[in-house]
Amino acid sequence: MIHAIIPNKTIPEVLKSDDESLKYQIALSLVPGIGPVLAKNLVSYCGGVREVFNRSKIQLERIPGIGPERAGMIRHSIIMKRAEEELVFIRTYGIKSLFYLDKAYPQRLSHCVDAPILMYFKGDCDLNAGRFIAVVGTRHATSYGREVTEKTIADLAAFGVTIVSGLAYGIDIIAHRAAMEAGLGTVAVTAHGLDRIYPSLHKCTAEKMTMKGGVLSEYISGTMPDRENFPARNRIVAGMCDATIVVESAQRGGALITADIANSYNRDVFAFPGRIHDAFSQGCLSLVKENKAMLVCSADDIAKALNWDIEGPLKKPEKSVQLNIFTSLSEEEQRILNRLRESKLLHIDELALSLSVPLGKLSSILLRLEFEGLIRALPGKRFEFVS
Numbered sequence: 001m002i003h004a005i006i007p008n009k010t011i012p013e014v015l016k017s018d019d020e021s022l023k024y025q026i027a028l029s030l031v032p033g034i035g036p037v038l039a040k041n042l043v044s045y046c047g048g049v050r051e052v053f054n055r056s057k058i059q060l061e062r063i064p065g066i067g068p069e070r071a072g073m074i075r076h077s078i079i080m081k082r083a084e085e086e087l088v089f090i091r092t093y094g095i096k097s098l099f100y101l102d103k104a105y106p107q108r109l110s111h112c113v114d115a116p117i118l119m120y121f122k123g124d125c126d127l128n129a130g131r132f133i134a135v136v137g138t139r140h141a142t143s144y145g146r147e148v149t150e151k152t153i154a155d156l157a158a159f160g161v162t163i164v165s166g167l168a169y170g171i172d173i174i175a176h177r178a179a180m181e182a183g184l185g186t187v188a189v190t191a192h193g194l195d196r197i198y199p200s201l202h203k204c205t206a207e208k209m210t211m212k213g214g215v216l217s218e219y220i221s222g223t224m225p226d227r228e229n230f231p232a233r234n235r236i237v238a239g240m241c242d243a244t245i246v247v248e249s250a251q252r253g254g255a256l257i258t259a260d261i262a263n264s265y266n267r268d269v270f271a272f273p274g275r276i277h278d279a280f281s282q283g284c285l286s287l288v289k290e291n292k293a294m295l296v297c298s299a300d301d302i303a304k305a306l307n308w309d310i311e312g313p314l315k316k317p318e319k320s321v322q323l324n325i326f327t328s329l330s331e332e333e334q335r336i337l338n339r340l341r342e343s344k345l346l347h348i349d350e351l352a353l354s355l356s357v358p359l360g361k362l363s364s365i366l367l368r369l370e371f372e373g374l375i376r377a378l379p380g381k382r383f384e385f386v387s
Contacts, residue, residue: 019087024049025099027083029118030220033070039117040100041065049099053080082220089221095194096121108132109239112265116218116236120194123214125185127240131161131308132187134237134262136255137171137247138280145171145248145280148272150178152245155299157182159308162213164189164241166233167202171247171255176205185213189236191229195221234258243268243306246293249283256283259293269293270302332357333365340375340385348381 028039028049045063046052052060053074060071073079090097098105098119106127109115121127133156137145149171153163163179165172167188179186186209190198194217197203206215218236219229234257238244244262246269249255259269271293274281287293296302303309329337339355340346346354352362366383369375376384 019091021050022097022099023080023083023087024053025097025118026086026220027079028052029116029218030079030082031070031073033073036100036114036117038065043101043117086220089195090120093122093194098127104128106240108241109236112235112239114235115239119216119218119236120220121214121216122194123187123210123216125162125187125213127187127216131159131306132164132241133161133302134164134241134244134258135171135175135247136165136234136237136244136249136258138249138253138255138283139168139170139172140250140280141170141174141248142278142280144274146174149174149247150181152247152272152299152302153178153184154182156302157184159303160184162187164237166190166230166237166254167197167199167206167215168254169199173202173205175247176209179213180205180208187213187240188215189233189240190215190217190225191219191233192225193217193219193221193223196225198225230254231257235261238262238267239265241267243270243302245269245296245302246271246284246287248272248274248280250280251282251286253283256287259287263292268305270296270305272296333369336362336365337369337374337385340383345378345382345384348383351383 028034028042031039034042042052042063043049046055057068057071057075060066060074061068089095096104098121100110100115100117104127105119135149135153137149141149153175162185163175164187165175167173167176167190172188176186176188188206188209192198194215197206197215209215216236218232223229231254234254238258238261241262244258244267246255246259259271262269269287269292271284271287273288273295274284276285284293288295294305296305300309336351336355336357339351348359348362348366351357352359355362357365366375366377370377374386376386378384
């Protein structure tokens with residue numbers, strides 16, 4: 001997916017003209033002793049990220065919560081040098097940066113007080129579009145856990161969800177693969193930088209996920225999957241989702257940490273029951289017994305609890321639609337369809353103007369696309385893409 005060695009390119013070769021502000025965003029996330037809450041306060045107090053680094057050490061010391069030591073670290077040249085190196089890395093490998101003030105930043109997560117100020121994403125997925133569900137559980141999944149995970153995700157496909165998990169052994173990787181099999185998007189949140197995949201056995205799965213979904217991390221390249229990073233990773237999993245499903249878990253484990261964090265964010269938590277004497281059912285049974293999770297037995301139970309049965313399916317998986325699109329359309333038809341996909345809804349005059357296609361020809365193409373079920377004609381000569 002991403003190699004650890006960066007090609008020998010100079011900064012001007014890979015950086016864009018608007019990367020100066022991103023450099024400061026990265027730098028702020030690297031300052032020791034300044035977590036997400038204090039970093040956001042700093043940006044607010046100074047009036048911007050760049051302004052934080054333009055303040056003198058004395059001015060920074062006067063800001064509540066900073067003091068001499070932290071002010072000195074903000075002004076340290078090594079912070080900016082490391083930020084420049086990371087900037088080259090993410091541009092070289094086409095990694096997207098997500099700053100907490102950006103529109104593309106997961107809005108569900110942005111409401112969480114300890115959400116990271118900056119994350120890195122490799123993939124193709126709108127992290128704010130549609131419904132997001134976290135599926136977590138033990139690394140030692142049983143055949144029962146595998147069956148429940150695969151069946152639940154397959155049944156949730158009707159609601160167009162995106163499945164989020166941690167790419168770990170057990171329930172995590174089963175959930176990612178089940179999502180891809182069902183034609184759903186799936187996102188892995190890692191506890192390390194995007195210059196590596198842990199465990200390495202899941203690298204092929206991670207590569208496939210970037211086609212419809214992706215890999216997300218708050219950590220810069222070179223960060224190892226250290227033990228303390230995993231609980232921090234779990235807050236992103238819980239925070240960016242509408243709800244968390246715990247399939248199997250022992251009495252202690254990362255899945256229960258994710259469930260507790262989800263509860264602290266006032267998100268729904270669901271747990272599947274198991275046999276009362278099974279070791280990997282104890283965590284789920286405890287969650288239910290302590291009213292930390294709602295007991296569910298199917299995707300139908302989850303949909304009802306979230307009122308999805310009333311709202312109806314948001315969208316169907318795009319798997320079969322993609323096959324039709326790319327095997328039967330001419331280049332011009334594909335161009336028109338892509339324009340509608342980007343804008344969702346357009347008047348025929350807007351389409352003709354933006355694509356420089358004569359109205360008569362455009363009308364006949366739109367009619368064919370409508371017959372194919374790829375677009376929908378609306379009153380007033382408007383057309384929308386059918387997802």
